[in-house]
Amino acid sequence: MLLRAIVRNCAVIRLGCLGATMLLAALLAGCQGGVLDPQGPVGAAQRTILLNSVAIMLAIVVPTIVATLGFAWWFRETNTRARYLPEWAYSGRIELVVWSIPILVILFLSGIIWIGSHDLDPMKPLDSQQKPLEVQVVSLDWKWLFIYPEQNVASINQLVVPAGRPVHFSLTSASVMNAFFVPQLGGMIYTMNGMTTQLHLQADQPGEFYGRSAHF
Incomplete structure (x- = not known):
């Protein structure tokens, strides 16, 4: 059809x-x-929202991938410089990063979606x-x-x-x-x-x- x-x-x-x-x-x-x-104003605005959303999400996806690869490389078995901390349980800085970045991403995405849903009301x-x-x-x-x-x-x-x-x-x-x-x-x-x-x-x-x- x-x-x-x-x-x-x-x-x-x-x-x-x-x-x-x-x-x-x-x-x-x-x-x-x-x-x-x-090829029109509505389509152009929706593309902008899509690209902005992808860019914001990449702000958490890319560092996560890089950190995962970095941890795997640094804590490899042959790296004698890596510190082994069997009693480690908490890090305030890590908690700050782990929670603040996703919250900021959600806030930015919410703002983009809220504004776009009103500006592009069909x-x-x-x-x-x-x-x-x-x-x-x-x-x-x-x-x-x-x-x-x-x-x-x-x-x-x-x-x-x-x-x-x-x-x-x-x-x-x-x-x-x-x-x-x-x-x-x-x-x-x-x-x-x-x-x-x-x-x-x-x-x-x-x-x-x-x-x-x-x-x-």
Whole structure:
């Protein structure tokens, strides 16, 4: 199944099937056309959050790996300079490092996530002088229906939106729950039967962008 959407001038979003596993999706995210190659303001902001989060987590992962290798090398059997302290039980400095660094990492990550979750609220309109294009999205069995209420047209598996203009998506489902996700533009959002969810996206440049139906 391939779901396709076109951004006028002409950026194209193709909504295809998500990989079988989240690990595979994470590996593919680094390739061209993934979350690390954003083509809109929402995608760019989400990439910044991702990279900042990874950098903060590396602040504890890298020293831990280095320390583990360093301890293994220093306390090797042939190193006669290593002090053997069989009665050692406590070190205030080690306790300070072991507890303070994870706490700081959690605080920084919490701040990034809290700020990002408010700035990138999918229901929050994007800052623009242009009126958003209204698009109604309906997930069906094996396909997507895109309705342009102001233009009185609709399309199946193909979405055409203008480059440089915000798009307001109103999403629902006429079947089971699904998820609408265009990695380069940002913001995965669920579609559920009996309710409507909102999403605001924008493509800065014309192009073709592949999307994913996360619940296929």
